[in-house]
Amino acid sequence: MEKAYRILAINPGSTSTKIAIFTNEEMTFSRELKHSAEDLKDFHHINDQLDFRLQAVLTELKKDGIALRELDAVVARGGNMKPVVGGTYQVNEEMLRDLEIGVMGQHASNLGGRIAYAIAQPLGRNAYVVDPVIVDELEPLARYSGTPLIARKSKDHPLNQKAVGREAAKALGGEYQDYNFIIAHLGGGISVGTHKKGRLVDVNNSLDGDGPMSPERCGGLPFGSVMDLCFSGEYTKAELRKKLIGGGGMVGYLGTNDGRKITERIRCGDEKAAEVYEAMAYQISKEIGACAAVLKGQVDEILLTGGLAHDEMLVGWIRERVNFIAPVAVYPGEHEMEALALGTLRVLRGQEIPQVYPNP
DSSP states (O other): OOOOOEEEEEEEOSSEEEEEEEETTEEEEEEEEEOOHHHHTTOOSGGGGHHHHHHHHHHHHHHTTOOGGGOSEEEEEOOSSSOBOSSEEEOOHHHHHHHHHTTTOOOGGGGHHHHHHHHHHHHTOEEEEESOTTBOOOOGGGGEEEETTEEOOOOSOHHHHHHHHHHHHHHTTSOGGGOEEEEEEESSSEEEEEEETTEEEEEOOGGGTOSSOOSSBOOSOOHHHHHHHHTSSSOOHHHHHHHHBTSSHHHHHHSOOOHHHHHHHHHTTOHHHHHHHHHHHHHHHHHHHHHHHHTTTOOSEEEEEEGGGGOHHHHHHHHHHHTTTSOEEEEEBOOHHHHHHHHHHHHHTTSSOOBOSSOO
């Protein structure tokens, strides 16, 4: 009889912490702990939130009668540590230090590995992170930006992208490493990744606004115009960054990042909303075409995922522009909690050797 492994998965976001319990592949418990602006107002740095978020998780688990001693492992979303290749990593002292420092930037995900370790260590269990946000498998040519002053970086949605790649490969009867996929994560930020035989070899840096515009980010811009904005004297650095990353894209043009509200406006005859929304689909399609060039046209499938992949209008616009490249398959929503659990499960079952952080 197959052993039943019990795994706690933790996913910290800017204003929430998602937690779930899995027994093998089955999610048996799920909660999203919301953190209001009032809850977080006294924390001046991400690191200051560690104990608050840890106690929120422990309190919720206790309230629901979940016994920590029954856990076989704890896993969390990986944050801004040193760039690594994809895989499942056991949390170690160096990772904890780098997450606290935020060597690639500060984000709530930096708390994930630290919370997981704080729960797992007293139990004598291992803590893990899976496909963290700084997964870097870029090929050498993909690193060139056009100036030696800037190297292209891989900062996107590897956890969800790789999870969907594995799911699509299974549906095709093989393994993730057997196929070439183009995977578009369509959320508040949009990343379009080139997956070549199990490696994410090229992708737009969606966290810094590169690539297509998205609900909240402007995407790639002509740098001359950006320089003019920077030196116009009208904005501070923080103000301009907020306008371009967080207040760009749909928010900038239409005042909302909610795809459902935009589609409703379109149904009510809002021609401007329709044009802007289709322009986003147009830019996403261009990015998919660029990925096809990276793969020299050898694309097995184009995969659309993320919250906006639920929107048949947006998906339809993208499909009609790119289905000449390869078949389009849709995996709507985010698969992050499942991806965390499955990455850990592969290690617990001995199907995958955990990676050592940092990669040698």
